[in-house]
Amino acid sequence: ASAKAVQAQQAAEQAAAALTAEVLEREVGRRRNFAIISHPDAGKTTMTEKLLLYGGAIHEAGEVKARRSSRSATSDWMELEKQRGISITSTALTFDYNGCQLNLLDTPGHQDFSEDTYRTLAAADNAVLLVDGAKGIEPQTRKLFAVARLRGLPVFTFVNKMDRPALNGFEIVEQLEKEFGLQSFPVNWPIGSGDRFVGVYHRPSKKVVLYEKRGQAGRSKGATKAEYDLDDPDLKDLIETDLWEQLQEDVELLEVLGDELDLEGVMAGKVTPVFFGSAMNNFGVELFLQTFIQLASKPAGPAQTRSGVAVSPSSPNFTGLVFKLQANMDPKHRDKVAFVRVVSGKFEKGMKVRVARTGRTVTLAAPQRMFANERQTVQEGFAGDVIGLTNPGAFAIGDTLVTGPTLAFPPIPTFSPELFAYLRCPPNQKKPFLKGVEGLLGEGAVQVLYNTDDYITDPVLAAVGQLQFEVVQYRMKDEYGVDTTLEPLSYTVARWVKGGWAVLEGVGRLFNTTVMKDVYGRPVLLFRNDFALQQVLGEHADKLGELSPYALP
Ligand code: GDP
Helix, strand or coil: CHHHHHHHHHHHHHHHHHHHHHHHHHHHHCEEEEEEEECCCCCHHHHHHHHHHHCCCCCCCCHHHHHHHHHHHCCCCCHHHHHHCCCCCCCEEEEEECCEEEEEECCCCCCCCCHHHHHHHCCCCEEEEEEECCCECCHHHHHHHHHHHHCCCCEEEEEECCCCCCCCHHHHHHHHHHHHCCEEEECEEEECCHHHCCEEEECCCCEEEECCCHHHHCCCCCCCCEEEECCCHHHHHHCCHHHHHHHHHHHHHHHHCCCCCCHHHHHCCCEEEEEECECCCCECHHHHHHHHHHHCCCCCCCCECCCCCECCCCCCCCEEEEEEEEECCCCCCCCEEEEEEEEECCEECCCEEEECCCCCEEECCCCEEEECCEEEECCEECCCCEEEECCCCCCCCCCEEECCCCCCCCCCCCCCCCEEEEEECCHHHHHHHHHHHHHHHHHCCCEEEEECCCCCCCCEEEECCHHHHHHHHHHHHHHHCCCCEEEEECCCEEEEECCHHHHHHHHCCCCCCEEEEECCCCEEEEECCHHHHHHHHHHHHHHHCCEECCCCC
């Protein structure tokens, strides 16, 4: 009888394992995780709103902004946000569409963006490049695109504001090729622009979809669509002759760009599907969403661990990557939220995980996520999901969380700082000052460098955005009670010397170069501008060896 019991037990376990595998496959398969990269004002907030609208997560456009401001009004930490009229917090929004679960990682779009913006991209599987049709590719898009490229993310391009006078579609296609080396595959193509924007030609279905102007379409998603074949005689009556002729011509020209989508090219980040529309007028967003869920990469996460082991998103053991720490999101608790991207397995509320770095076991008791900008408690999660955890002190950026064998994902790269300043404090506040610097450094709020002369002990803050300085000063005062002053330095370029001090000594004196050290004591070269760097390279490239714009892990 006991042999039978063992057999039954084994059968039950096998059945459970099979079921788990099936659930994992299914859940991972329906997830799409992405970040929008754009220049401020291109329409990211509007686009987000419309995506949530289609996902049924909100019911009226305008809610995202309304909630955002009501939330920041109640939070003193958000005071800074409010003063500046920007969003410092960057999290993930979750919504469903046609059976898929979409996780939109929200990257702050203000020009004072910070390293968090980059880190968020490190947790994304796809990038949506949002371009203002009138302006084309803008500076901040370039910076963010470089990170997406570094990670080889598939890129989907949405050209927005077609209801305003816009560049010719072919000009945009050319910019993508020239600036980013991206080959375009237009999925739809605009017919006119500005006041004469009448709709798009949808290439896969070979249909012309006419756009209904705002007054008729209203704010809800229920805008009716009129579809026509390209050679439908009615179409000729509906749109002006020159637009009609232009369309016929464009369609022929588009054939040159190929009529087969190279999916492998998309996955490799070499070919970008391109869409045109107007987020504000709710036109083209759903066409985008429909194609996006078909083509976007499923959760991939870090492909390998540091030791080169591949981790499958649907493997049964839970693993997660801490990619961002956010302090004091909730003013009632001085808490810190660690944002974790699930890389594999199933996340469950209350589960115990090990932090690979420290070996500590932590219970994940109050996991949260943002559903259409509202905090919710998470019961379970799968690869591609982003979960907020409030376990102060347990986590650092780049930590790997595991349930099975210990493994660690590659560190999240730090990003090349472009702004530098001494941070100083009154002599009698040295102690809390040092504690504060250490705390903020540990959270990754800012990078810190030190003078090579040991008697100059004030830290040099190194940041990618001005906002990071303001956050540091604000929190120094608010959390550590220290009044700091900032003394800006006029460097804009930093390079880490891979060969270390030995190499640097071999080179001798470098003109127009300041040498500092990072928190690990490694040499960093600072230059006023790229010209100064190029001069030094011109003279000493061979002896200096490899220089890195990033701190080495
Ligand atoms: P963000 O800074 O990228 O988040 O941009 P917003 O979504 O806040 O949009 C910036 C401005 O552009 C706002 O005034 C929007 O109403 C406007 N906008 C967004 N999408 C469109 C569009 O499709 N057409 C037009 N004409 N304006 C738009």
